[in-house]
Amino acid sequence: MIKLYDSRLSGNSWKVRILLGNLGIPLKRVTFALPEGKTYLPEFLAKNPQGKIPVVELDNGETLFESNAILMYFATGTPFLPEDKLCRARVAQWMFFEQAEVMLNLAHPRFFIGIKKAKEANIELIKQRWEAGYKSLQIMDDHLAKTKFFVDGKYSIADIALYPYASVAHEGEFDMKHFPNVLAWFERVREQPGYKPLFED
Ligand SMILES: N[C@@H](CCC(=O)N[C@@H](CS)C(=O)NCC(=O)O)C(=O)O
Known part of the structure; x- marks a missing residue:
């Protein structure tokens, strides 16, 4: 299942949940309390060198950061990103x-x-x-x-x-x-x- 690394108050992460909800794609949330600094540990920096959420991890292990790039990825081929x-x-x-x-x-x-x-x-x-x-x-x-x-x-x-x-x-x-x-x-x-x-x- 697609993993979304997020935090509870993050608007950038919320974007991803809205789109996947609209598309009916299930996701597993991995939610950080940002002040704890865990996104700056090497394991997370390997997913996003900026140490920021949101990040998505696909079933094949590929990761993607920047909320709007994530939106483009999932919207491609759907009515939410026009072809014209x-x-x-x-x-x-x-x-x-x-x-x-x-x-x-x-x-x-x-x-x-x-x-x-x-x-x-x-x-x-x-x-x-x-x-x-x-x-x-x-x-x-x-x-x-x-x-x-x-x-x-x-x-x-x-x-x-x-x-x-x-x-x-x-x-x-x-x-x-x-x-x-x-x-x-x-x-x-x-x-x-x-x-x-x-x-x-
Ligand atoms: N341009 C990025 C911004 C990501 C971003 O600023 N994430 C914030 C939460 S909304 C964050 O991780 N802040 C913690 C930090 O900078 O240490 C995006 O759209 O994904």
């Missing part, structure tokens, strides 16, 4: 945007405010992330005013990549009422067959 050249490039466009403009800007305020409870000690970084994060959410909201899903009106791994950190951005004190189209899109993602919540147990 332009649509496929647009899926990649939104997935690169997610890594460059969305992930850290939304994840850092959540991490320092919602998880670490260390808002004041990190307020300067948080303010920078809020500014950039609000711009990214506005770009997403403007796009979703015109379409139900990010590419060609159809649910794809672009949606799966963008969803996790946006859907928990309020934990980093982003005021999501400014983004009604994003809020409506959250519901459409959650309605997809096989959807998995962040906490399954």
